[in-house]
Amino acid sequence: MKGMIRNISRILIGGMVILCSCAKNIEKIPLELNTIDYIFDKDDSLGVNAERYLSGIYFTVPRGFNRVGTDLLDAATDDAVSSETGSVDVYKLATGGYTAATFPSGENVWATCYAGIRKANIFINNIDIVPLKKMVEPGFPKKHAYKAEARFVRALLYFELLKRYGGIPLVGDKVGTLGDDMQLPRNTFKECVDYIVGECDHIKDSLRTMAQTRAVGEYQSVTKGACLALKSRVLLYAASPLFNGGNIESGNELTGYTNFDGNRWKLAADAAKELIDRKEYDLVPELFSDIFITVDGAEGKTNREIIFVREDGKGTGIEVINGPVGYSPGTANGRTSPTQELVDAFPMKNGMDINAEGSGYDVSDPYTNRDPRLGMSIFYNGHPWLNTSLETFEGGRSHPGTLNMETKTSYYMRKFMGAFEATNTFSDVYHDFILFRYAEVLLNFAEAQNEFSGPDADVYAALTAIRKRAGIDAGADNRYGLKTGMTKEEMRQVIRNERRIELAFEEHRFWDIRRWKVAETVVNKPLHGMSIIKSSSGRLTYTLSEVLTPVFSTRQYLYPIPYDEVVKNSNMRQNPGW
Numbered sequence: 383m384k385g386m387i388r389n390i391s392r393i394l395i396g397g398m399v400i401l402c403s404c405a406k407n408i409e410k411i412p413l414e415l416n417t418i419d420y421i422f423d424k425d426d427s428l429g430v431n432a433e434r435y436l437s438g439i440y441f442t443v444p445r446g447f448n449r450v451g452t453d454l455l456d457a458a459t460d461d462a463v464s465s466e467t468g469s470v471d472v473y474k475l476a477t478g479g480y481t482a483a484t485f486p487s488g489e490n491v492w493a494t495c496y497a498g499i500r501k502a503n504i505f506i507n508n509i510d511i512v513p514l515k516k517m518v519e520p521g522f523p524k525k526h527a528y529k530a531e532a533r534f535v536r537a538l539l540y541f542e543l544l545k546r547y548g549g550i551p552l553v554g555d556k557v558g559t560l561g562d563d564m565q566l567p568r569n570t571f572k573e574c575v576d577y578i579v580g581e582c583d584h585i586k587d588s589l590r591t592m593a594q595t596r597a598v599g600e601y602q603s604v605t606k607g608a609c610l611a612l613k614s615r616v617l618l619y620a621a622s623p624l625f626n627g628g629n630i631e632s633g634n635e636l637t638g639y640t641n642f643d644g645n646r647w648k649l650a651a652d653a654a655k656e657l658i659d660r661k662e663y664d665l666v667p668e669l670f671s672d673i674f675i676t677v678d679g680a681e682g683k684t685n686r687e688i689i690f691v692r693e694d695g696k697g698t699g700i701e702v703i704n705g706p707v708g709y710s711p712g713t714a715n716g717r718t719s720p721t722q723e724l725v726d727a728f729p730m731k732n733g734m735d736i737n738a739e740g741s742g743y744d745v746s747d748p749y750t751n752r753d754p755r756l757g758m759s760i761f762y763n764g765h766p767w768l769n770t771s772l773e774t775f776e777g778g779r780s781h782p783g784t785l786n787m788e789t790k791t792s793y794y795m796r797k798f799m800g801a802f803e804a805t806n807t808f809s810d811v812y813h814d815f816i817l818f819r820y821a822e823v824l825l826n827f828a829e830a831q832n833e834f835s836g837p838d839a840d841v842y843a844a845l846t847a848i849r850k851r852a853g854i855d856a857g858a859d860n861r862y863g864l865k866t867g868m869t870k871e872e873m874r875q876v877i878r879n880e881r882r883i884e885l886a887f888e889e890h891r892f893w894d895i896r897r898w899k900v901a902e903t904v905v906n907k908p909l910h911g912m913s914i915i916k917s918s919s920g921r922l923t924y925t926l927s928e929v930l931t932p933v934f935s936t937r938q939y940l941y942p943i944p945y946d947e948v949v950k951n952s953n954m955r956q957n958p959g960w
Contacts, residue, residue: 422508429514429524432505436528439505439535440602442498443692444542446815446889447798448703450475450488454718454795459891460904461724461882462795463930465716465787476905476932482942482960491546492944495539496553502536503557505529518590518603530588531604534612537581538817541616544574545893546941548957549636552577567953568943570635575620582613591662602814608690610657611818617653618826621646621833622897630939631958637940647834654827663689663820665851671758673819674798677812689818696810701802706761706794707787708779709768713808716780716788718795718887720760722910722926725793728756728883733854733863748924754853759886761794763914763922766803775914775922790929791911797887821848821884829877837873845876848884896939905934935959 421431448454451471457464458475471486473479480486506529514525543550551566552574558564569577586609620626620639627642634640657663664686666673676685705714726736731751734741742751749762757765763774773779774792781789800811828844842864849862856862864876878898882891895901913927937959948954 418504418508422511424511424513427513427515429512429516429528432509432512432514432528435501436505436532439498439501439532440693442494442501443535443538443817444491444494445692445694446817447694447700447813448717450486452703452717454704454887455489455889455892456887457718458932459895460721460909460932461886461891462718462720463790463909465719465790467786473930476930478933478935478938480942481945482948482956483945485941485944489546489941490944491542492947495543498539499536499553500557502532502539503553503555505532506536506555507557519592522588522590526588527590530585530609533581533585534589534604534609537578538612540574540578541612544571544578544616545619545897547943548638548940549574551954565951565953568636568955571620571625571638572635575616578616579613582609582616585609602691602693604690607657607660607662608818610653610660611689611823614650614653614657614823614826615818617646617650618830619893619897621650621830623899624897624939628899630936634958636955637958644834647830651827651830651834654823654830657823658827663687663823665820665824665847667851669758670755670852671797671799671801673821674816675800675811675813677814687820688814688816689820689823691814691816693814695814696812698800698808698810700798700813701800701808704795705799705808706767706772706774706780706789707785708773708782710807713768716794719789719791719911719929720793720795720886721791721929722793722912724882724886725756725760725762725912727879728753728759729854729863731853731855732857733849733861745924746922753883755883757796759795759797759883761796763792765796768802769804769806775916778914778916781914789911792914793911795887816888821851822890824848825877825881825884829874829881832870832873832877836870837868841873841877845880848880852884899939901934901939902936905932907931 421435423431426432450458453464453466453470453472454462455472456462457472464470464472471488474486475489509525509529509532512525514523514528516524518524518527540550540552549568549571552569553566586606589604589606589609591606624630625638626646627639629638629640631637632640666676666685666687673685673687676683678685678688702714704718705716707714707716729735729752730741730743731753732742736743744750749756749764761767761772761774763772763778765772774781774789774794777783780794781792798813800808802808824844824847828841831838832841842861845864846860846862849864850856854862859866865872868876878894881894885891895904908928908931910926911929913925915923915925917923937957940957942960943954943956948956
């Protein structure tokens with residue numbers, strides 16, 4: 383009987399092999415007939431089937447663009463709202479309208495992450511059977527690199543669970559089969575952090591050191607840099623107030639550390655610094671918008687800022703879903719409406735806050751002389767697009783007030799899109815979702831270093847590098863608008879705002895306001911758009927308008943463990959408040 387179960391399991395496992403862009407040929411036999419012995423073939427010196435299976439593991443990494451229903455995760459923050467008029471899943475996240483049994487699609491990741499972890503374990507346990515001799519680069523056998531890559535994806539999936547739920551069950555290398563006892567308890571938050579960081583430390587020297595280019599192939603492959611970037615992010619979250627002394631349930635080891643330890647900030651700073659000091663990555667030197675559409679090795683271009691991506695390839699999907707409405711029929715759907723709160727977070731081109739005395743901000747001309755990242759991240763009235771100027775005033779081409787879906791704020795998302803300001807139509811551009819990029823590592827370092835030792839020269843250097851690339855003026859003191867002699871508290875607010883604008887729409891804000899434990903303050907107040915009225919003479923007047931009031935309570939700092947998991951597992955403890 384056990385032998386029969388193993389055989390059935392092998393057939394089912396074989397059916398999980400995923401064909402993707404990395405596959406060279408169509409399968410010679412139906413996928414459902416594949417077995418472990420076929421995937422991990424002791425006579426396959428090229429490892430063709432094993433490589434295809436590894437590609438499937440890569441594709442268990444969560445997607446980023448418009449994945450919550452059809453909305454960006456950022457539409458559940460104070461940075462944006464959905465332009466949809468009806469009830470949508472992202473509003474359930476924004477207003478707390480979910481339970482352990484009814485959770486928004488796209489964020490209900492428990493089952494999908496554990497499925498990916500299981501696939502990784504199957505690979506890790508069986509890849510040694512395959513007689514791979516090839517090197518991915520001098521000194522790095524393909525077999526060892528591939529096993530390390532699977533362990534990285536597994537560690538990343540554990541982190542995706544950890545930041546949502548707190549401590550979760552760690553299954554090690556075990557691959558469950560029918561009849562196994564799966565009544566596993568949750569591991570503590572500390573045990574999960576230690577496990578993920580330990581995995582990163584164990585595999586980093588088995589990974590390739592150089593990122594692959596689109597031209598060479600294996601473009602999305604994990605590198606040592608990606609491993610160090612994951613470690614940096616995990617330790618940053620672990621050091622943050624929600625988990626480091628701000629536990630939402632005192633004494634509960636599942637929901638965070640039970641004590642504060644300032645040295646956790648140093649561990650996070652050191653992890654980021656290790657990657658910075660390798661000097662393998664850098665900021666894209668010119669246009670901020672180029673980061674997201676320039677693929678290393680494609681069309682002879684380079685992009686040293688990308689560390690790890692979820693590969694999606696070329697297309698116009700981002701433009702069609704999120705671009706401004708009002709052009710030729712069907713050109714775009716305008717799904718995402720950035721808030722006035724996010725627009726106001728961008729400083730002036732001189733680097734000064736718009737509300738600072740002497741900043742030069744003009745309420746009657748609010749988009750002139752702003753941080754160039756504003757125009758590269760957000761469409762506003764008068765912004766060039768498709769060979770014309772955007773009209774988001776009331777009754778304008780892109781805000782007529784008659785469509786089922788159009789901007790609610792007078793803004794649309796611009797980030798991630800191709801350079802179509804001076805063209806008549808969209809064309810295919812790369813839209814890989816960047817999970818790790820160098821600017822985040824600099825911001826991770828700046829935050830952790832500031833929290834540990836205050837705003838020293840290294841903290842200023844990280845921020846000025848980012849602001850310089852953004853196009854902010856250096857100023858007479860070469861501080862790019864940063865005030866000298868800031869306190870730790872002042873620098874903290876600068877760093878948090880810099881993360882907000884630099885990483886907007888990249889799925890950081892949702893988690894940042896939670897790990898900083900400020901969501902109850904940030905979220906529970908009205909969000910605004912700008913109502914723009916154009917007079918017969920062409921004069922524009924700007925008036926704030928409320929568009930949504932989100933809701934946030936303490937229990938929302940962590941997601942509820944899915945109801946089905948708690949019901950079927952007597953050892954599974956639910957999160958506080960759920």
